[in-house]
Amino acid sequence: xxxxxxxxxEVPEWPEFKIPELLSTExxxxxxxxxxxxxxxxRRSACQTAAGRALWKHVTHDPLAALLAGETxxxxxxxKIKKDCANNAxxxxxxxxxxxxxxxxxxxxxxxxxxxxxxxxVVLLGAGMxxxxxxxxxxxxxxxxxxxxxxxxxxxxxxxxxxxxSPNEHQHLKIMAKSLTRVSADIKGNxxxxxxxxxxxxxxxxxxxxxxxxxxxxxxxxxxxxxRIIADKCTMTNTFLLADFMNKPSTTLSxxxxxxxxxxxxxxxxxxxFSRVNLSQIGDPDAHFGLLHNPSNLFNKLRSLPRSIHTNxxxxxxxxxxxxxxxxxxxxxLEPAELRxxxxx
Numbered sequence: 001x002x003x004x005x006x007x008x009x010e011v012p013e014w015p016e017f018k019i020p021e022l023l024s025t026e027x028x029x030x031x032x033x034x035x036x037x038x039x040x041x042x043r044r045s046a047c048q049t050a051a052g053r054a055l056w057k058h059v060t061h062d063p064l065a066a067l068l069a070g071e072t073x074x075x076x077x078x079x080k081i082k083k084d085c086a087n088n089a090x091x092x093x094x095x096x097x098x099x100x101x102x103x104x105x106x107x108x109x110x111x112x113x114x115x116x117x118x119x120x121x122v123v124l125l126g127a128g129m130x131x132x133x134x135x136x137x138x139x140x141x142x143x144x145x146x147x148x149x150x151x152x153x154x155x156x157x158x159x160x161x162x163x164x165x166s167p168n169e170h171q172h173l174k175i176m177a178k179s180l181t182r183v184s185a186d187i188k189g190n191x192x193x194x195x196x197x198x199x200x201x202x203x204x205x206x207x208x209x210x211x212x213x214x215x216x217x218x219x220x221x222x223x224x225x226x227x228r229i230i231a232d233k234c235t236m237t238n239t240f241l242l243a244d245f246m247n248k249p250s251t252t253l254s255x256x257x258x259x260x261x262x263x264x265x266x267x268x269x270x271x272x273x274f275s276r277v278n279l280s281q282i283g284d285p286d287a288h289f290g291l292l293h294n295p296s297n298l299f300n301k302l303r304s305l306p307r308s309i310h311t312n313x314x315x316x317x318x319x320x321x322x323x324x325x326x327x328x329x330x331x332x333x334l335e336p337a338e339l340r341x342x343x344x345x
Contacts, residue, residue: 023067051076054066054074064173080094187226217258277324
């Protein structure tokens, strides 16, 4: 049974936040102090995502998330959650990260299941502080590659080594994947694919590509280059893409960080060579997971508006996050019926 079909618990009241013991050790504190001092907003976003998974651990089940997030981001998000609960907010801070994580988990599991146990590679571009290789049983027959900047890869490796040396955390460090390889490469550059292949990735093998929280940090040309590289693999082997896309108004949230957008990724991806594309929004049946009970929450309001609308009735930007799965293979062709996508108006 996939994650999206499980009856996940309703959001409980959050207990008073307690710093995990491992985060209080001098080694880990110094590592996270380095992140605070030396990393820019893009790199620190990896810790913010981990904080979301840590504080929503009742559904994401990520025992390493708190270690990878660090105290600063855990405290910050926890304060927001407490405030939301006190104010009976229609959506709780971090819920979008929880839903996004569960959506990627469930679609990854479904993609691997569809390949019926054949040898499969899973590539996480911009892996950041992701710990799927340690927590998802569906990866047991897959070779996993995590690609990110050298300093991110090194920091993550060092943090996990600190956990390995802790008697209380050692149990969480069992790799569930068949194998795990970390690749130091800048996805904004031109040599990340070469470095990936040097590390053992085989272009001819079935591959699931995960681009979670990545594309919108790239420029248009950089993002399109990444998508074209992946789409080109459809001519060689079974290729799955799982990615999230921002629409144009979402880039106004922080012009210094977000760049690439696509209002219609379900049109864009077929034009690159993917034969099947499905798009979801937060709150859709496959992107809900029992976490969005309040009918007046922001995500249900967005879903009720046509996708072509860029401004909410109150004048604020209509910011959307699209969750997109795409696939292609040498045996599939773009037929007219598949090109006539069911796009909500």
